[in-house]
Amino acid sequence: MSAPRPARAVPAVAPAAPEACDVFHIDPARVSRLRGALIAPPTVVDLAETFRALGDPTRVRLLDALSHGELCVCDLARLLGLSESAVSHQLRLLRGLRLVRPRRDGRMVYYALDDRHILTLFRQGLRHVQETPARPAARRAR
Numbered sequence: 001m002s003a004p005r006p007a008r009a010v011p012a013v014a015p016a017a018p019e020a021c022d023v024f025h026i027d028p029a030r031v032s033r034l035r036g037a038l039i040a041p042p043t044v045v046d047l048a049e050t051f052r053a054l055g056d057p058t059r060v061r062l063l064d065a066l067s068h069g070e071l072c073v074c075d076l077a078r079l080l081g082l083s084e085s086a087v088s089h090q091l092r093l094l095r096g097l098r099l100v101r102p103r104r105d106g107r108m109v110y111y112a113l114d115d116r117h118i119l120t121l122f123r124q125g126l127r128h129v130q131e132t133p134a135r136p137a138a139r140r141a142r
Helices: 028-037 041-053 057-066 073-080 084-096 116-131
Strands: 100-105 108-113
Touching (some): 057 084, 057 100, 057 108, 073 084, 084 100, 108 116
């Protein structure tokens, strides 16, 4: 049999989580003001869906291509090295979220970013990523 392990010293008070408040205090006026300023729940869901759509590399590549001007499915497929079916599927999702819009010209359908807001959102996200220090190799490999 092995010798019993010595008991470990346990701190008298567990360290507080870094985000915990030392004093429980509520500022009712501020909470009330902020509650009125927060995004409404249905809008929160829509915004989360938009960011979820931007979480897919293929859709980001499509938005990147369309940030340079409108293109048809065939051109997008060739440019990105994807099948027309895959491009159409992603465009249908992006169109449903109002991130891209179609324009019909006879039998051809051209796609473009829905409006300037999408272009601004895309460019600001890109600027943020380019300003951020390089991520560790382990995170990039995902």
